[in-house]
Amino acid sequence: MSRERGRPRVATTDAAVLAATRELLAEVGYERLSYELVAQRAGVTRPTVYRRWPSKALLVYDAAFPADDIAPIGDSGDFRRDVLRLVEAAVRSYSRPETRAALPGLLPLFERGSELREHARDPLEAAARGQFRAVVEGAVTRGEAPASTDPDLLFDVLVGAVVFHLVFRGGDRPDLATAIVELVLGAR
Amino acid sequence: MSRERGRPRVATTDAAVLAATRELLAEVGYERLSYELVAQRAGVTRPTVYRRWPSKALLVYDAAFPADDIAPIGDSGDFRRDVLRLVEAAVRSYSRPETRAALPGLLPLFERGSELREHARDPLEAAARGQFRAVVEGAVTRGEAPASTDPDLLFDVLVGAVVFHLVFRGGDRPDLATAIVELVLGAR
Numbered sequence: 001m002s003r004e005r006g007r008p009r010v011a012t013t014d015a016a017v018l019a020a021t022r023e024l025l026a027e028v029g030y031e032r033l034s035y036e037l038v039a040q041r042a043g044v045t046r047p048t049v050y051r052r053w054p055s056k057a058l059l060v061y062d063a064a065f066p067a068d069d070i071a072p073i074g075d076s077g078d079f080r081r082d083v084l085r086l087v088e089a090a091v092r093s094y095s096r097p098e099t100r101a102a103l104p105g106l107l108p109l110f111e112r113g114s115e116l117r118e119h120a121r122d123p124l125e126a127a128a129r130g131q132f133r134a135v136v137e138g139a140v141t142r143g144e145a146p147a148s149t150d151p152d153l154l155f156d157v158l159v160g161a162v163v164f165h166l167v168f169r170g171g172d173r174p175d176l177a178t179a180i181v182e183l184v185l186g187a188r
Numbered sequence: 189m190s191r192e193r194g195r196p197r198v199a200t201t202d203a204a205v206l207a208a209t210r211e212l213l214a215e216v217g218y219e220r221l222s223y224e225l226v227a228q229r230a231g232v233t234r235p236t237v238y239r240r241w242p243s244k245a246l247l248v249y250d251a252a253f254p255a256d257d258i259a260p261i262g263d264s265g266d267f268r269r270d271v272l273r274l275v276e277a278a279v280r281s282y283s284r285p286e287t288r289a290a291l292p293g294l295l296p297l298f299e300r301g302s303e304l305r306e307h308a309r310d311p312l313e314a315a316a317r318g319q320f321r322a323v324v325e326g327a328v329t330r331g332e333a334p335a336s337t338d339p340d341l342l343f344d345v346l347v348g349a350v351v352f353h354l355v356f357r358g359g360d361r362p363d364l365a366t367a368i369v370e371l372v373l374g375a376r
Contacts, residue, residue, distance in 0.1 A: 029296065031219075100295075101296075103292075103295055104291075104292040104293070104295045104296055105292070107288075107291055107292045107295070107355060107356075108217065108289075108292055110355060110356050110357070110358055149371075150367065150371070152357075153349075153353070153367055153368070153371055154371060156349050156352045156353040156357060156359070157345060157348075157349040157352075157368065157371055157372060159352060160345075160348035160349040160350075160351060160352025160353065160356070161341075161344050161345040161348040161349070162348075163348060163351070163352060163356070164344045164345075164347060164348025164351060164352070165341070165344040165348065167295060167298060168295075168298050168344075168348070168351070169298070169340075169344060170298055171344070179338070179341055180341070180345065183337075183338070183341055183342060183345055183372075184345060184371075184372060186374075
């Protein structure tokens, strides 16, 4: 299919490329992933992939952390429930083989000032963190959380526990989200 | 210096190799690190390095997580102090450039059943976790921690927070250890 300059990309092309990237991440890992392999699997040309994702890290990031995957975390009025939803979303995300395969390639890019931080669609959970700050504000207002609560540090503790247990420890306990929330917030 | 079979390695050779590995990790990162570069920097031959560390991952693991670095965490009778010591040790470790450079290469090997788990000197914090279990047992006995406390999950939460804040968020708050302990254990 020929494409003239400036013609809008078909949404399904991007979806096919991201799906292909996810499959290949799980199959061959980050290092062996290439634009060639992705293009072949998605049934498009290499330039088609490169035009939209000029760096492998950005392609892998969008594939492993898709925009439509971010469970909207809003202030429901029940702090523990909202915290549990965040942790459950993190467990789902980091349980996926493509996410774990992506991490080694993305880690060096999480440093300050890196291109990923500059150009990622959702620079490393900025949207999720923004939502979580609103959750904590509501909880503090209702007295469900102390006024001194630092939402970003709480986010680090909750999501860090998920990543460390699943990826660093290679753990697989089935009640991970609930156990983390009870440990961090205290048993009800 | 010629070396006959079975002659014990000189301790300083291993130390030189590990020091060279740490420098090179910080300079060129995991992927570009090679036995050749390490041997050159350490002033030894490539076979000398390979005999002791038959895989790059094991060499990098020993360099980034040296045995003499594990601050002995014991039950001092003050649970919060022991927890703070663990978290401070994690902050020191994961603040080092060579540790962060090593992570992308080591992550895939933290999976269950990997060679790293089988052969690492201290398979992924087994010693530290054992010490921490003793700390928690003592704390439970004294009523400083609830009997339901899961020491391994608490370890994941505490160290996970450090890794996530430093490596994933690229954060650098100076009071990180204290802030994590107060959040997880509650302010005193």
